[in-house]
Amino acid sequence: MFAAAPIEAADKAGLYAELAMQARGLLHGERDRIANAANFAALAWHALPRINWCGFYFFDGRELVVGPFQGKPACVRIALGKGVCGTAAATRETQVVRDVDAFPGHIACDGASRSEIVVPLVDAEGALLGVWDVDSPDLARFDDEDRAGMEALCRVFLDALR
Template sequence: MHSTAEISACYANLLVQARALFAGESDLIANAANLAALVFGGLPGLNWAGLYRFDGAQLLLGPFQGRPACARIALGRGVCGSAAMERRTQMIADVHAFPGHIACDAASRSEIVVPLIDADGRLLGVWDVDSPLHARFGEADRIGMEALCAALVEAARSGAGA
């Protein structure tokens, strides 16, 4: 496994790249597509990375990298629905032990989901990353993913009212 310093440096590099990709683009879907490709290709041990956007009632599948996924997720259902409803990052070491886990890909063992909340407190969606490795995500991943998500939301905010 990599050291916390190596993981943090990897996320710092991803954040620089993400901000460069987002520069001048405020569309959440376009930026999420680039972020999914960046994260999926830039972090080891992943089998899925992508966006579920909130339509006001449920989470709908957005841009992602990985195997086909569930198209719709109710708030409070599974790790993604729990992150959306609770509005807090969920970091699950063993998804099979998570009550109500939705198994889109049976190979997934661990998951991190970050809610995307705008400056007005509105839920935009969730950022979901899965791994076939048990306990793949640690505190450095949480900090790094939350920073990437903050940049994604900030880029979307920069286009508000434009």
């Protein structure tokens, strides 16, 4: 059985490196997308400071549909190109939003969220699988270090599905 160890790191790079190592161990040998997404979201929820939501939206061929997450109830469906998640999915580029109120078309599932980061999940063949979404009640919670760390975490998730 896997038991996540508390993460104590001097900086964000160390936090994400340790979190990626724990995620690799947690997901090792399991290929089920839902099972891995549930455990991945729980691991991130307990490790990342100052967040109020984290989870997955999976692409069903038409739109993004909420998947496993941690936090308050979420929007169920998001159209491609709409909000931060839909923009990340449509552009296939990570979106780092310092102030969600300044993001055109932001979808406020939780009014307490002030900043957000969304990483698109694309398989080895280039197909969109969905997005990984993390919200914070703090303005400017996410930066380029978080982008690099979250993208590395998402590669661990995607690698486990192969």
